[in-house]
Amino acid sequence: MSSGPTVLPGPSGRCWSGSTTAGRSRWRTTPVQTVMEILHRKEWLARAKSGRAFNYxxxxxxxxxxxxxxxxxWATGADRTATLVRLFDELEPGERAELRAALAERAGGERA
Incomplete structure (x- = not known):
């Protein structure tokens, strides 16, 4: 078995970092907890207490x-129309059709 670090999905979407030694897992949750705490402080993750752990x-x-x-x-002052046209140009034909349909639906059935 590998003795390198692994990252595995845990219950309820949590991730656990661990290493394997002689077929046994030795979990090291501190690096993952640190990253999750940083993301929580930046409001990218919400958390709820579940026993002694958090679900994120x-x-x-x-x-x-x-x-x-x-x-x-756009907050940098970029030209909105030019940006949207550039994004539109990079879409696949099927994605363009989906975008046109979504815009038409939003406009109340009018052609976008």
Whole structure:
């Protein structure tokens, strides 16, 4: 067996860091706990006490996180239209069709 570090998903989505020695796991949760605490302080993770441990969950969906990155770009004064056109140009044809349909639905059935 490998004696290097491993990161495994634990119960309730928690991750545990450990190393294996002679087939036995020796868990070292401190590095993971430190990262989770930092992400919690930055409000990227929410946590709830579960016995002696915490269960963590993301505070934003991937879509919300992606949109917040675009907001950060626009906060720098970037041209919104040029940015959107560039993103649109990089979409696959099927993704473009999905975006057009979503925009049309949002506009109340009007062509976007």
């Amino acid at each position: 969950r993301a505070t934003k969906s991937r879509e919300e996180y992606g949109a917040s990155l675009i907001d950060q770009v």
